[in-house]
Amino acid sequence: MTDITLRQLEYFLAVLDRGSVSEAAKECRVSQATVSAALAQLEKKLKVTLIARGPARRARPTSAGREFGMHAREILSTVSDAVESLNDESSLLQGPLRIGCIPTAAPRMLPGAASHFVRRHPQIDLSFVEAHPMTMQQMVLDGEVDVAVMYRKQIQIEGITRHDLADVQLHALVSADHPAASKDGVDIAELIDDPLILLDSPPTADLLVSQIRGVGYEPTVRWLIPNAETIRSMVGWGLGFSLANAVPHPDTRTFQGMPVRYLPVTNPEFANTIVGATMAGARLSKKLTAALDILRRTASETDPHRWNDADEPGRVKG
Template sequence: MSEITLRQLQYYVSVIDHGSVTAAAISCHISQAAASMAVGQLEKAVGADLLIRTRSKKVVPTPAGITFAAHARAILERVAEASDAIAESMVEMRGPLQIGCAHTLSPRLMPGLVDHFVSNHPLVDVGFREGAPSALQEDVRNGRLDVALVYEQQADDDLERARIATVRLHVVLSAHHELAGRTSIHLAEIAHEPAILLDVPPTVERLTAMMQAAGVEPRMRWTSSNMETIRAMVARGLGYSFMNSPPSTGTTYEGGKVVFIPVADRTAENAIVALRPAGQPAPRRVRAAIDFLRETGQAITNQYSNEDHRP
């Protein structure tokens, strides 16, 4: 095998991220010819085609290219981490930090995390993306994300997980519902009413299975990929829903009111977790993000622990 250089890996990963050699060259401040030559040399060195060139000048990775990109990202990250380790005690934390977060968790977790880095570690280029848990986890595997924040019941077993907070399933009801004043609710008490569930796989399937395990069959009426839409519909008395990590306010965009009441039935334990590639050392900035999330997550855990002891 011919010699592989870090520059080749850097340019190749940039081509993958930008979708074209031209865009990658601009991002890396090199000529298009230099970027194309580096990728060609890399393909020759590994003895496999890594990219498919299309007529529109866009490129897509081959199956081998996808696998190689994940390893290339890990190598580049380790080299950067080795440099950081030497100067860690002497220089301010810096570098890119890409966080993926499930849609329903993002309003609770991301504002505080971004504010923390902007205020305390301004040289860290923090970015975040919201998405479905399955897509976020795939991007962790491919190296596009440093960490993904999802519920533990949505997490795949091949990724390393760090628990951020324990959560508890709540029923979402209109503030005018006859059961709105309760401290807990059994699923059988609401099963006859219309269910309005979050359409983000595998949410519907898991909630349906949970209710069936409790001996009740949900009356599925509507689904939505937007939790705020669901809350507004519930506030109008059109049905009920569920949330694992309710917000601090029950006011909807329309000014309606909902309440969040813990489920009294025994349900599977769930938690918010941070997912990373298994077996890879976490960069300093990633460790800092997880540590901060654990600190803020303790308040979430305490909130639900206190609910268990309400009169």
């Protein structure tokens, strides 16, 4: 059997994830020479090039490197699970855990989840990555994240298992002086004559436009903008309305300090679910099960229906 060490696999995956030997060395707290030597030894033993060195010292996986990387992650995960199995106390969970999230849900989900992990599982080496829905799904399939947070309707790639975290209700974002701003909810028909400003994060905009057409209306999309904060400011200026599943605290204002309103969309066709996405067939380790439990708790604590009931808005309890 080829003599390969777990440490070599760890350094290889660090290079894969960080994109350079220098960044991998920082993450692993060793010298660049140590990482380079381990990678060279690994490639020599496998008799294949795993990493292609590009300009500006960037490191990209070859096709063989991507394939081997998937198996290497499974190996390290299995070893980590074996160590965990020796202790029944979930508080002693340890090892790396990488959580991915789409940018729009990240402010809602990641800070609270991080707080829970730091307090309840301090030995977990936790890291986060944000990416658009299609990229995030591919990262799940490639084993680059252990679990990814996104919306059920965004998942369009085979090979992913969905774990429901919470139901979500679509909200319309309108300016404070919009005719519907004082309402407790709004039908999409009440907004259809206004220009629509949507998030440019495939497939989000296409899904929303398709859903609006599905209830018999043709939206007028004024702009596609990749930043949710910019969209909120555009709406604050009265330049259109937007649609969002992630709803901040009611006191949230635009960058310029303008108030806005998030109104529940009453059309049942727009109901969705926030999910934790994992690779199909992947075993749910104690660590991954704990992650899903914490993400469900965080989703519950940031449910917009609970904002008015919170003693300390935005603060995770327990």
